[in-house]
Amino acid sequence: MRTAHKNDPCLYDLVVVGASFAGLVAARAAAHRGLRVAVMDAKREPGARVRTTGILVKEAVEECDIPASLTRKIPGVRLYAPNHVYTDLFAPGYYFLATDTPAIMRWLAREAQRAGADLLFGTRFEDATLADDMVRIHGADLKARYLLGADGAKSRVAQVFNLGRNTEFLIGMETEYEESPTVDPDFLHCFVDTDLAPGYLGWVVPGVGLTQAGLAVSHGPFGARRKPNFEAFMRRIDHRFALWNCEVKAKRSGPIPCGGLVSPLSTRRVLLTGDAAGLVSPLTAGGIRLAFQFGRRAGAAISEYLQDGGADPGVLMAREYPGFGLKTWMRRAWSAAPPNALLNATLFTPPMRALAQWIYFQKRGGGVTSATHDRIAKTPAT
Numbered sequence: 535m536r537t538a539h540k541n542d543p544c545l546y547d548l549v550v551v552g553a554s555f556a557g558l559v560a561a562r563a564a565a566h567r568g569l570r571v572a573v574m575d576a577k578r579e580p581g582a583r584v585r586t587t588g589i590l591v592k593e594a595v596e597e598c599d600i601p602a603s604l605t606r607k608i609p610g611v612r613l614y615a616p617n618h619v620y621t622d623l624f625a626p627g628y629y630f631l632a633t634d635t636p637a638i639m640r641w642l643a644r645e646a647q648r649a650g651a652d653l654l655f656g657t658r659f660e661d662a663t664l665a666d667d668m669v670r671i672h673g674a675d676l677k678a679r680y681l682l683g684a685d686g687a688k689s690r691v692a693q694v695f696n697l698g699r700n701t702e703f704l705i706g707m708e709t710e711y712e713e714s715p716t717v718d719p720d721f722l723h724c725f726v727d728t729d730l731a732p733g734y735l736g737w738v739v740p741g742v743g744l745t746q747a748g749l750a751v752s753h754g755p756f757g758a759r760r761k762p763n764f765e766a767f768m769r770r771i772d773h774r775f776a777l778w779n780c781e782v783k784a785k786r787s788g789p790i791p792c793g794g795l796v797s798p799l800s801t802r803r804v805l806l807t808g809d810a811a812g813l814v815s816p817l818t819a820g821g822i823r824l825a826f827q828f829g830r831r832a833g834a835a836i837s838e839y840l841q842d843g844g845a846d847p848g849v850l851m852a853r854e855y856p857g858f859g860l861k862t863w864m865r866r867a868w869s870a871a872p873p874n875a876l877l878n879a880t881l882f883t884p885p886m887r888a889l890a891q892w893i894y895f896q897k898r899g900g901g902v903t904s905a906t907h908d909r910i911a912k913t914p915a916t
């Protein structure tokens with residue numbers, strides 16, 4: 535049974551801003567629990583203007599059963615040093631998934647809709663006020679008993695309600711090419727190079743019916759601006775893959791929060807989740823699994839609050855959302871961009887390989903280091 539006023543079509547129990555990973559999963563969870571839910575998104579349709587590489591860690595699928603037909607399993611990571619020496623990392627039973635991200639967005643949207651949520655694409659959230667425990671969303675002519683901001687790294691909901699905002703970002707840039715047989719499909723190809731990708735990595739991904747190549751950079755010490763130089767990155771790596779022969783299908787770029795959770799996360803009747811809340815691993819820059827996990831939890835907590843007098847969702851989520859303490863500091867250290875010469879000398883020493891294994895596979899798989907099948911090889915002449 536829906537709990538919002540049946541005679542007022544503008545009144546919802548929950549309005550979610552952002553129809554992406556976090557928002558759609560939250561909407562589905564809340565609608566399944568009987569709330570009247572609307573999801574607003576500025577995009578004109580699900581799957582439009584995707585801004586992510588869309589790689590899922592295995593745990594993301596455990597949070598949200600994604601249809602296998604929209605994914606491609608990738609068992610290992612091939613990690614390249616600046617001098618092109620590489621090592622292969624695996625953990626038994628573990629894999630990553632490349633995804634057809636626009637198709638996953640459409641699938642998530644259908645799932646939320648089937649659960650009963652109204653999807654309002656082409657509707658931008660601009661402003662709102664809270665009065666008498668009702669959030670009035672101006673411009674869209676909507677009212678909500680609760681508002682969930684799942685509107686990404688530069689959340690307008692956070693801004694309007696004076697909530698915490700992301701201040702540290704990686705800037706990611708990616709090009710999608712037609713599928714290339716030159717890219718070994720068993721690996722995420724990850725390039726360490728602190729000249730070209732200071733603070734993060736470059737990557738080449740054997741995607742679903744295509745190949746993705748990109749890089750991300752962090753700001754430098756004292757917030758100095760850095761911009762990804764995609765052309766220089768491709769000049770450095772493309773002798774290996776010859777993607778210059780492949781048709782470009784799409785280009786994208788965007789900010790990735792990497793400074794940990796924002797604070798405050800909530801105010802009365804308003805909560806942030808996903809990127810808006812800073813729910814991105816500062817080390818891997820992965821946010822999709824956390825968006826699935828905590829988007830769903832946020833939807834469930836809001837339902838319990840509105841239907842059963844449950845705990846305040848903001849208080850509950852502040853307890854449940856992960857703090858990234860050590861990882862945030864490791865990220866800041868990496869942003870200082872140690873010189874490539876030092877990385878060439880140390881990247882594949884046992885402690886550094888163990889660190890790389892931990893970053894990619896963490897507690898997953900069996901005995902972590904002993905389960906690794908490392909291989910160091912010179913770049914094949916191409």
Ligand SMILES: Cc1cc2nc3c(=O)[nH]c(=O)nc-3n(C[C@H](O)[C@H](O)[C@H](O)COP(=O)(O)OP(=O)(O)OC[C@H]3O[C@@H](n4cnc5c(N)ncnc54)[C@H](O)[C@@H]3O)c2cc1C
Nearest residue numbers: 552554555556576586587589659686706788808809821822
């Ligand atoms: C280049 C790049 C590559 C990445 N690669 C990966 C990866 O491989 N794996 C991984 O796990 N993570 C990756 N990430 C991070 C990941 O994409 C995010 O963590 C994830 O998308 C967060 O999901 P979300 O639902 O919180 O927000 P988003 O996916 O950012 O979605 C926010 C939604 O809100 C909507 N919106 C924003 N403002 C408004 C408004 N005012 N009104 C209405 N709608 C609004 C947007 O249109 C959008 O649909 C990458 C990020 C970037 C930029």
